[in-house]
Amino acid sequence: MILIVDLCYKKNSLSQREFVLPIASIVKKAGEDFEIRHYREIREKDLEKCEKVILCGTALKDNGYLKNMDKLQWMKNFEKPVLGICAGMQVVGLVFGAELEKKKEIGMTEIKIRKENKLFSSDLNVYELHGFSLKNLENFEVLAESEKCIQTIKHKQKEIYGIMFHPEVRQKQVVENFII
Amino acid sequence: MFIFVNTCLNILFLVNFISLHSPLLFMRVGVLFSGGKDSCLALKKVMEKEEAVCLITVISKNKESFMFHTPNIHLTEMQAEAIGLPLVSIESKGLKEEELGDLKEVIAMAKEVFGIEGVATGTIESVYQATRIQKICDELGLWCFNPLWQKNQVEILKEVVKEGFDAVITGVFAEPFDSKWLGRKIDERVAEELEKMGEEYFINPSGEGGEIETTVLDAPFFKKRIKIEKSKKEETKDSGVLNIEKAVLVKK
Numbered sequence: 001m002i003l004i005v006d007l008c009y010k011k012n013s014l015s016q017r018e019f020v021l022p023i024a025s026i027v028k029k030a031g032e033d034f035e036i037r038h039y040r041e042i043r044e045k046d047l048e049k050c051e052k053v054i055l056c057g058t059a060l061k062d063n064g065y066l067k068n069m070d071k072l073q074w075m076k077n078f079e080k081p082v083l084g085i086c087a088g089m090q091v092v093g094l095v096f097g098a099e100l101e102k103k104k105e106i107g108m109t110e111i112k113i114r115k116e117n118k119l120f121s122s123d124l125n126v127y128e129l130h131g132f133s134l135k136n137l138e139n140f141e142v143l144a145e146s147e148k149c150i151q152t153i154k155h156k157q158k159e160i161y162g163i164m165f166h167p168e169v170r171q172k173q174v175v176e177n178f179i180i
Numbered sequence: 181m182f183i184f185v186n187t188c189l190n191i192l193f194l195v196n197f198i199s200l201h202s203p204l205l206f207m208r209v210g211v212l213f214s215g216g217k218d219s220c221l222a223l224k225k226v227m228e229k230e231e232a233v234c235l236i237t238v239i240s241k242n243k244e245s246f247m248f249h250t251p252n253i254h255l256t257e258m259q260a261e262a263i264g265l266p267l268v269s270i271e272s273k274g275l276k277e278e279e280l281g282d283l284k285e286v287i288a289m290a291k292e293v294f295g296i297e298g299v300a301t302g303t304i305e306s307v308y309q310a311t312r313i314q315k316i317c318d319e320l321g322l323w324c325f326n327p328l329w330q331k332n333q334v335e336i337l338k339e340v341v342k343e344g345f346d347a348v349i350t351g352v353f354a355e356p357f358d359s360k361w362l363g364r365k366i367d368e369r370v371a372e373e374l375e376k377m378g379e380e381y382f383i384n385p386s387g388e389g390g391e392i393e394t395t396v397l398d399a400p401f402f403k404k405r406i407k408i409e410k411s412k413k414e415e416t417k418d419s420g421v422l423n424i425e426k427a428v429l430v431k432k
Binding site: 104 | 230
């Protein structure tokens with residue numbers, strides 16, 4: 001079972017249809033079971049039961065999760081694979097010591113691959129929608145970058161990935177590669 | 181009398197203040213509205229989760245507009261009345277990129293007049309539209325919602341049928357569609373036909389690429405329905421439009 005974490009401003013929000021359900025649809029098409037949980041309601045048994053976790057993105061103005069990072073510290077001791085998308089990548093970075101900086105990208109953007117990885121194997125044209133990026137990524141390897149910021153990271157010891165772009169738009173394969 | 185009005189105003193001020201400042205209450209959302217099935221579906225989703233406070237329309241004079249739906253756009257005023265929401269609209273020459281300035285202006289107007297905190301659209305897959313609207317919302321400090329984003333287009337058609345929309349095809353702009361499609365209501369049978377055409381001709385079954393345009397005459401959240409009294413089909417070599425020349429609001 002894949003645990004899909006909704007980082008949006010409230011449970012079952014209007015944004016869920018835009019940022020969470022498209023990811024659930026990719027997971028479903030790949031033949032995997034999934035459960036959706038709002039980040040404020042993740043229980044220990046959800047983490048025990050799942051095989052992998054995907055943290056979804058949020059609307060550009062939705063940064064409420066940054067004020068509730070205490071609800072996401074479970075990741076520190078979590079040993080299963082995690083994929084953080086956009087806001088999810090910010091969460092992954094912050095949990096492991098990175099810092100945010102204001103860097104906005106909206107729309108299609110070219111990203112350059114820096115290191116071969118499980119998620120994709122070449123440069124990509126991707127859809128971006130973010131107001132922050134990450135710096136001080138000592139605990140991570142950088143896998144891809146755009147002209148403006150770091151786009152894909154992997155934790156040096158764990159199978160924890162972060163991608164700044166939105167794979168549900170034109171790059172569904174990236175999510176499928178994580179699931180497989 | 182004076183005291184009563186004053187008390188009402190104070191209560192209204194308090195409600196507005198609380199709704200603008202409390203995350204527990206509903207967000208005030210303006211919905212970009214063309215009068216077609218996608219914007220009506222987006223409106224319904226907003227009504228389910230937040231507070232739809234106004235409709236926003238750009239009346240484009242350019243029939244080839246990349247951004248805006250044009251057939252029967254004049255009907256949005258009557259649709260807004262049927263729904264019971266105010267309409268904020270602007271006329272645009274529809275010149276590429278310039279029309280975005282018009283869109284920004286009308287959204288800014290909705291923010292000023294109705295205190296909207298966010299904008300919702302019926303965009304499904306168009307990165308072109310989504311990118312531009314996201315940027316405008318960002319510049320105006322507004323939330324942007326796209327409740328149909330990346331949704332399967334066949335599912336959209338099924339949802340339109342399931343929700344009980346009276347959505348009529350009023351424009352066809354791609355082969356193999358012809359004028360016989362004009363005026364057809366999207367019901368189960370039409371939805372199935374569109375699904376098959378999508379598979380056979382590699383077109384967007386829901387018309388997201390502008391292959392078809394629709395006009396919604398009624399939906400469960402409409403307080404009145406629209407009755408077409410006079411319409412005329414206009415055909416060119418590769419397109420057709422059903423122009424609604426006269427329509428009236430009818431009690432439900």
